Amino acid sequence: xxxxxxxxxxxxxxxxxxxxxxxxxxxxxxxxxxxxxxxxxxxxxxxxxxxxxxxxxxxxxxxxxxxxxxxxxxxxxxxxxxxx
Amino acid sequence: xxxxxxxxxxxxxxxxxxxxxxxxxxxxxxxxxxxxxxxxxxxxxxxxxxxxxxxxxxxxxxxxxxxxxxxxxxxxxxxxxxxxxxxxxxxxxxxxxxxxxxxxxxxxxxxxxxxxxxxxxxxxxxxxxxxxxxxxxxxxxxxxxx
Numbered sequence: 001x002x003x004x005x006x007x008x009x010x011x012x013x014x015x016x017x018x019x020x021x022x023x024x025x026x027x028x029x030x031x032x033x034x035x036x037x038x039x040x041x042x043x044x045x046x047x048x049x050x051x052x053x054x055x056x057x058x059x060x061x062x063x064x065x066x067x068x069x070x071x072x073x074x075x076x077x078x079x080x081x082x083x084x
Numbered sequence: 085x086x087x088x089x090x091x092x093x094x095x096x097x098x099x100x101x102x103x104x105x106x107x108x109x110x111x112x113x114x115x116x117x118x119x120x121x122x123x124x125x126x127x128x129x130x131x132x133x134x135x136x137x138x139x140x141x142x143x144x145x146x147x148x149x150x151x152x153x154x155x156x157x158x159x160x161x162x163x164x165x166x167x168x169x170x171x172x173x174x175x176x177x178x179x180x181x182x183x184x185x186x187x188x189x190x191x192x193x194x195x196x197x198x199x200x201x202x203x204x205x206x207x208x209x210x211x212x213x214x215x216x217x218x219x220x221x222x223x224x225x226x227x228x229x230x
Binding site (some may be wrong): 003006008009012013054057073074076 | 128141142145214
């Protein structure tokens with residue numbers, strides 16, 4: 001199955017990829033997908049333990065199973081958006 | 085803009101304070117409260133000066149989060165009109181990166197609503213910033229260092 005992978009901020013910059021299709025085995029979980037990203041992009045593997053994930057715009061957990069066509073986004077720690 | 089006149093958006097152009105004040109104007113709004121967050125100048129120990137910040141967002145998600153926060157604020161306070169804007173792209177030192185404005189019948193409600201909205205926005209929204217330094221270097225900032 002295929003999911004749409006999106007990466008932001010430091011993950012996007014280090015991997016050089018903001019968006020791609022990721023081929024995964026049927027029944028793959030969020031954790032499996034993140035492991036696959038770590039294998040493909042050694043430059044971000046050190047950041048992945050501190051990275052959260054969303055599926056279809058909702059925060060998710062590592063054990064959640066992915067479905068074909070899902071949008072999986074890797075979310076590095078979110079910065080507060082401003083001064084003040 | 086939604087049916088109540090709320091404006092909740094990410095913007096790639098400079099934030100217009102006067103337009104936001106006009107947008108929250110309401111006959112029942114005896115108080116207009118606004119929070120503006122701006123890029124603060126900074127100098128590192130090694131002498132590097134901050135030129136600006138570069139904001140990046142997971143736009144669909146951040147706007148959905150912002151709309152949910154607006155809904156939550158409306159449940160808690162009697163908000164007449166609301167504007168919540170966040171910049172993406174480059175924001176120079178001194179320029180605003182986030183603007184929250186609400187009109188409410190009385191001022192205490194407006195101060196509380198603004199405080200709630202900025203605190204939640206900063207801790208939850210999928211918006212990242214990169215510090216751009218005068219020597220050409222840059223650093224992504226995580227929430228722990230904010």
